[in-house]
Amino acid sequence: xxxxxxxxxxxxxxxxxxxxxxxxxxxxxxxxxxxxxxxxxxxxxxxxxxxxxxxxxxxxxxxxxxxxxxxxxxxxxxxxxxxxxxxxxxxxxxxxxxxxxxxxxxxxxxxxxxxxxxxxxxxxxxxxxxxxxxxxxxxxxxxxxxxxxxxxxxxxxxxxxxxxxxxxxxxxxxxxxxxxxxxxxxxxxxxxxxxxxxxxxxxxxxxxxxxxxxxxxxxxxxxxxxxxxxxxxxxxxxxxx
Amino acid sequence: xxxxxxxxxxxxxxxxxxxxxxxxxxxxxxxxxxxxxxxxxxxxxxxxxxxxxxxxxxxxxxxxxxxxxxxxxxxxxxxxxxxxxxxxxxxxxxxxxxxxxxxxxxxxxxxxxxxxxxxxxxxxxxxxxxxxxxxxxxxxxxxxxxxxxxxxxxxxxxxxxxxxxxxxxxxxxxxxxxxxxxxxxxxxxxxxxxxxxxxxxxxxxxxxxxxxxxxxxxxxxxxxxxxxxxxxxxxxxxxxxxxxxxxxxxxxx
Numbered sequence: 001x002x003x004x005x006x007x008x009x010x011x012x013x014x015x016x017x018x019x020x021x022x023x024x025x026x027x028x029x030x031x032x033x034x035x036x037x038x039x040x041x042x043x044x045x046x047x048x049x050x051x052x053x054x055x056x057x058x059x060x061x062x063x064x065x066x067x068x069x070x071x072x073x074x075x076x077x078x079x080x081x082x083x084x085x086x087x088x089x090x091x092x093x094x095x096x097x098x099x100x101x102x103x104x105x106x107x108x109x110x111x112x113x114x115x116x117x118x119x120x121x122x123x124x125x126x127x128x129x130x131x132x133x134x135x136x137x138x139x140x141x142x143x144x145x146x147x148x149x150x151x152x153x154x155x156x157x158x159x160x161x162x163x164x165x166x167x168x169x170x171x172x173x174x175x176x177x178x179x180x181x182x183x184x185x186x187x188x189x190x191x192x193x194x195x196x197x198x199x200x201x202x203x204x205x206x207x208x209x210x211x212x213x214x215x216x217x218x219x220x221x222x223x224x225x226x227x228x229x230x231x232x233x234x235x236x237x238x239x240x241x
Numbered sequence: 242x243x244x245x246x247x248x249x250x251x252x253x254x255x256x257x258x259x260x261x262x263x264x265x266x267x268x269x270x271x272x273x274x275x276x277x278x279x280x281x282x283x284x285x286x287x288x289x290x291x292x293x294x295x296x297x298x299x300x301x302x303x304x305x306x307x308x309x310x311x312x313x314x315x316x317x318x319x320x321x322x323x324x325x326x327x328x329x330x331x332x333x334x335x336x337x338x339x340x341x342x343x344x345x346x347x348x349x350x351x352x353x354x355x356x357x358x359x360x361x362x363x364x365x366x367x368x369x370x371x372x373x374x375x376x377x378x379x380x381x382x383x384x385x386x387x388x389x390x391x392x393x394x395x396x397x398x399x400x401x402x403x404x405x406x407x408x409x410x411x412x413x414x415x416x417x418x419x420x421x422x423x424x425x426x427x428x429x430x431x432x433x434x435x436x437x438x439x440x441x442x443x444x445x446x447x448x449x450x451x452x453x454x455x456x457x458x459x460x461x462x463x464x465x466x467x468x469x470x471x472x473x474x475x476x477x478x479x480x481x482x483x484x485x486x487x488x489x490x491x492x493x494x
Contacts, residue, residue, distance in 0.1 A: 074323040075324050077299075078326075079295060115297070116327070116434065117431070118297055119458060131297055132298060135299065165297070168298055169298055213340050215249070215342060216291070216335045216342075218291075
């Protein structure tokens, strides 16, 4: 597919497909969505979007970041028709069908982004990882703890951190999250990272929120924040050793 | 709701005490921040001042020197933001040294564009006379794409009615509640970035009221209704509507 975006008609067609999918999980994807000129318009004839089977959200974000950078699109984060076009192109990756051909669609925001809503933007399966990757483009591995799962899976770690602007933009916090909850050996989340109990990402957000009332967390290093955390986080911190 | 404890007597800087305007220089989006009112907060003069610009996952930090000697950055270029729409700012005042203790903060400060300065001078709610309200004294009409307060001209001079303590104290909270309910619950809109949109201007107004919390998720109707109730209460307090009502009520006795 050439890099492009859905037209208004294309957006309506895609939206109707999502509605249909709720009633009929085996509904056939409208293949003409990306070829029929009334539904899709090309932005740049020279940029080919490749049909990669991304293993992780990080892989998808890395590719999308290079794609957007090379396109010269100036306001990509708010370009909803662009992201819906890409979502349609990668729909089999973002909403995979099971052996019987049925799909289990997530909430609408997973496929049609809400870039104006800072509490929901990250729920889009492509825009979310792209924005997180871009925010940490000086050292993207820092965000691995958030983006290590397959493209259609948003972990609790990512959901908790990305919903807080002060946390997701803070390099020290994002590095801390990767340090605590990502296992570089298995290249996935550590066991227990998805829980709600002591040491969980939810607890971390609650504690960092309280810390942010007392300290300027942007001026703190990862280790400084780590040293402030209560003992309940030791089990995750120590499992790095 | 999770309670946040302010153990360190952190000072809350009022948003209206920080004015940040958009400037354009050789096609670059820059800002001009007036932080001179920080001196009113009795903060130690050697405290450090930072200004942070943010939108979604984009974030920039600018060093503004010290409270006692505000020094704007030489290059206030908002280079991470291709367009200025939706950029918010945060001011932080921290203790000098390595512990980064936060002394004062203001968050969600809007960037004022030249167009917004014009809009800020326009009334939020237009008031018009109407002869089509029957026995209704007033109605909030949304048919023109924005709320218009219609006052029954059969009841008397609509301008005098609209200014009277009786009308203001009884009708204004209901009008405010109806408009916020339309925006948050019916239109499911919580954005305040586009000042050409009447709903954004109302949200911005609501958020400017003291002690107003963050707007909850618009899908959570109960939370939104609670937020609206709280905001209306703040509005009535600021407008001193009880005093106006008592004045009118005593006159009637």
